[in-house]
Amino acid sequence: MQGGFEAGLIGGLADWFAVTALFRHPLNIKIPHTALLPKNRERIIQTILHVLENEWLTKESIVNKINNIQIAQLLLDKIETELQSNEMKKQLQKAAIYLASNFDLNPFMPQFEMCAKKLLSNIKTEYMIQKAIDKALENQMDEKLYTMTLKMVESKLSDQNTKDEITKMITNAIDKNSENKIFGIALKSLMSMASGKVAEIIDVTITEFLEDLKRDTSENRKKIIGFIQNEMEKVKNNESVLQQIDTLKQSTINKYDMEPLFETLKNQIQNILLEYVRQENFIDDKLSPIIKKGIVKLKEHPTALLRLDAWIKEEILDIIEQNHQKIGQLVKDNLDKMTNDEITVLLENKIGNDISWIRVNGALCGSLIGLALTGIKLITG
Template structure:
């Protein structure tokens, strides 16, 4: 039995008691106390009936009789609904009250702290692993590779090869790399000249050249005598020794021939027209190398390897505890300790909430109206009686008791008069 039913039962009992008391006192005459009680029961009965009529008239026609100004709630359902919607929407849950209440709560800090505290649970760990895996798998590797290739090409195309060449030559001169390169060339030439097959080939080439030389007269006689004296091997050894002696002299930095050669090389490299030719050659070589290297494919392969390694990494047992939780905790602490940043985040969040409330506040009234309209009059009255009927039934009890007491008082006044 509900509270409203208990109250209704109590109110009915009180009304019955007053009726029985009034009827019972009609059969006793003469006693003062009987007249007092009769007046009390009579007034209590009138008060109880009047309050029963008033309470009942709120919800329905008393005894089913369509008395004017009864069944007030069904007749005024629309007014009651509007008043209820207006009270809740504009007073209890007004935009201003909601906004002011939210302004008292540090929403961002509470959200951050709460999220950080929940990371230690098993469900949160599994969620972080799943979220990380999902995020990694959703990366558009082909698009990233294309973007990477485009950016690398832009960087390479933006390089001033002429300026780079000049700076490179400056470094070569400053660090002596030109001298080292020249010495390397001398070493290479010496190693080649020292080979027997090279020596013999140089001798054969020189002998053939002498034989084909037509000087005429005494010069021709001398050349023929020289060629007959030296065979290919001797002639090759002679040329070999001559070249080795020349190389040995060029190794000395003080050798004028070396200085002349290095100066000629420097002049050629420093010549603007030659530098322009070198720059054009490097530029063509640069574009060709980027095309042949298939940069987009290489970048895609690299990103795929990194993705596989990242997926393997997030499935490690210590991934969340060692990496995620410390990182999130540190970030939360830094944000919460940064008062200026925290204020900006709070202001931004409250501004968004205020906009959302502004855009959706009318839905509170619509929701209340929708829920009220779902019930017919009978069901709505039953619900209201169940919620507030108990208190209303006590009005009937109080009316009967107060009427009883007032009746006794009035009887006393009548007797005194």
């Protein structure tokens, strides 16, 4: 028994020393060839990185694993599932609001302006004038124009100076056409004697004429309005007028600065878009159905799904190709952040039970060997 216990003690102490020497100096005594992990830290890390990059996580193994996964199908299934969650809806709305708020329309403004000018230039002048005249006649613009003109004439003729001028013009006309004529001389004499009466007659005549033009049943009114209508209809087919209007239109379009207009339009578009995505049911009623419909269509077309899957894998493999070495670098960076004591504690915590059993096993093995050797010694004398 003494031999067994002695050998067990020696075995346990030997294994304790050996295991402890892996991590630190036993009893803090700097015995040669102890604290093996801290001393060989860099070499161990490089070995780990080599094994990680070239044996465990090689590019080929990652590529083979990825090629065996239907990434597109998994991604679409995941999106369909997550669309039902409130958190996903909340995040989608936040993303939509962010995009609407920060979407820059300025790069598109030159194209918008070019398209607008091209669109306006392509509008046929003849068609535009015809529609405008038809609409004007439909809205009785001929009568409105007649009424407006009549008011202007009435306002002008109500002025006494204008009446005097008309009277004077008539008198001069009579004078001019009555020279060397007996009747003219007599008429002239009559006019000079009754100049006041003539003015009164002219005034009454003008007033009666204007009152007649105001009546809806007036023949003169109908003739004038008919004349306006005919003239408006003639413009439709007047090549000279249409050509002049077309030239004016093109000149105005080319010279017109649309930037202020499109600046206002840009702000309006952004506000409309922002208001649209902020609706309470925007995700459920608008965005989710579009996403789901797109997913269903993709799943119904295996070729499209395969192309999507191939594209995703191609992008992933490209990332792996460019960043594979960063896997080892990431591990190294994390290990470099840890001190020797932290690494030692980490390893001991992970394999602590096994280390303890090494020491127990050493003691047991030592005891058995001690018993065997002592028994042999006793037998052989």
